[in-house]
Amino acid sequence: MNIPFVSFRPMEQELNTELREAFDRVLTNSWYILGKEDEAFEKAFAKYTGTKHCIGVGNGLEALEMALIALGIGPGDEVIAPSNTYIATVLAISYAGATPVLVEPDIRTFNLDPSLIEQAITDNTRAIMPVHLYGQPCDMDPIMEIARKHDLYVIEDCAQAHGALYRNTKIGTFGTASGFSFYPGKNLGALGDAGAVVTDNDELAEKIRAIANYGSDYKYHHIYQGRNSRLDEMQAAFLSAKLLHLDRMNQERKRLAARYLEGITNPQITLPFVPEYANPVWHVFAIRCDKRDELEEYLKERGIGTNKHYPTPIHMQPCYKDLPYAPGDLPIAEEISRTQLSLPMYYGLTDEEIDYVIDAINSFK
Numbered sequence: 072m073n074i075p076f077v078s079f080r081p082m083e084q085e086l087n088t089e090l091r092e093a094f095d096r097v098l099t100n101s102w103y104i105l106g107k108e109d110e111a112f113e114k115a116f117a118k119y120t121g122t123k124h125c126i127g128v129g130n131g132l133e134a135l136e137m138a139l140i141a142l143g144i145g146p147g148d149e150v151i152a153p154s155n156t157y158i159a160t161v162l163a164i165s166y167a168g169a170t171p172v173l174v175e176p177d178i179r180t181f182n183l184d185p186s187l188i189e190q191a192i193t194d195n196t197r198a199i200m201p202v203h204l205y206g207q208p209c210d211m212d213p214i215m216e217i218a219r220k221h222d223l224y225v226i227e228d229c230a231q232a233h234g235a236l237y238r239n240t241k242i243g244t245f246g247t248a249s250g251f252s253f254y255p256g257k258n259l260g261a262l263g264d265a266g267a268v269v270t271d272n273d274e275l276a277e278k279i280r281a282i283a284n285y286g287s288d289y290k291y292h293h294i295y296q297g298r299n300s301r302l303d304e305m306q307a308a309f310l311s312a313k314l315l316h317l318d319r320m321n322q323e324r325k326r327l328a329a330r331y332l333e334g335i336t337n338p339q340i341t342l343p344f345v346p347e348y349a350n351p352v353w354h355v356f357a358i359r360c361d362k363r364d365e366l367e368e369y370l371k372e373r374g375i376g377t378n379k380h381y382p383t384p385i386h387m388q389p390c391y392k393d394l395p396y397a398p399g400d401l402p403i404a405e406e407i408s409r410t411q412l413s414l415p416m417y418y419g420l421t422d423e424e425i426d427y428v429i430d431a432i433n434s435f436k
């Protein structure tokens with residue numbers, strides 16, 4: 072059996088007619104940037120997340136970066152981010168001109184450990200950026216409590232967790248602003264690059280919308296030195312079509328995850344831990360194994376694709392060699408990058424395929 076790490080095919084086949092209709096609608100309309108498809112998607116996604124505003128932007132990285140900039144965070148400011156995340160979280164902080172301060176995750180949840188945040192706060196700290204990694208919500212109550220106590224902004228990185236719930240509340244609604252990515256492989260993915268910021272703050276929404284559109288408040292009038300980061304009409308139309316199926320497709324991921332959780336019994340494997348507050352959407356099904364690289368090879372020989380999220384932690388990336396961390400300084404992030412393996416997880420995986428992966432893992436010595 073051949074099981075790729077990810078495939079969009081089953082979803083694309085099922086939604087083929089709707090996606091083609093979306094394409095035809097935009098082509099017929101002959102309008103490609105900042106139009107009614109963008110408006111309609113923004114409205115629908117704001118409703119979906121339970122926020123007042125959604126601003127469609129070019130991608131998830133810029134969504135986070137513009138949220139920081141619009142909040143006035145820049146040079147001399149520090150922003151706390153998890154040491155175990157995709158590099159985009161930290162790049163957003165750097166692009167804003169601020170300094171990333173990395174805080175270790177809880178190894179069981181892979182997410183920011185709230186008990187380690189306060190010791191990283193200095194006079195220069197302006198914000199905390201929790202990342203709901205792999206589709207698992209962060210422990211938001213203590214994070215929000217710390218933010219209130221120290222008067223810090225919270226900007227949620229929701230790139231991997233569309234629809235995930237923390238104590239029955241959608242992620243993306245806790246922070247002052249939240250960034251989403253609609254990279255094709257995300258739970259809600261466009262057919263190209265796309266992203267969004269959601270917020271309840273009217274002023275902030277207006278500012279981010281202006282920054283994303285050359286800093287202009289009205290045509291040919293520029294109040295900020297903005298940039299071009301807009302959600303185009305074609306991607307907005309595809310996203311509107313796919314949003315209608317997001318909950319159902321997330322539900323299916325949950326079913327597949329439950330099958331993995333029940334089926335994998337090999338004692339060498341640490342399964343993902345789901346705390347009582349979490350209702351995750353399983354963007355990634357992340358296991359840990361001391362012999363991770365051998366397991367990866369073993370699965371590959373059996374036709375099973377896997378991935379590592381992420382093989383090199385941020386503080387050991389060449390581009391961040393100037394951050395004040397040496398190898399060994401963030402041992403949990405390093406342990407995760409050494410032992411973590413992501414199993415196939417996507418809409419359309421069959422029970423037979425999941426069971427094949429489970430059997431292969433259980434037979435690994």
Ligand SMILES: Cc1ncc(COP(=O)(O)O)c(C=O)c1O
Binds near residue numbers: 157202253
């Ligand atoms: C945690 C996280 N943050 C931010 C991003 C950035 O999103 P994008 O690729 O749309 O720029 C991604 C995805 O790539 C991500 O996984």
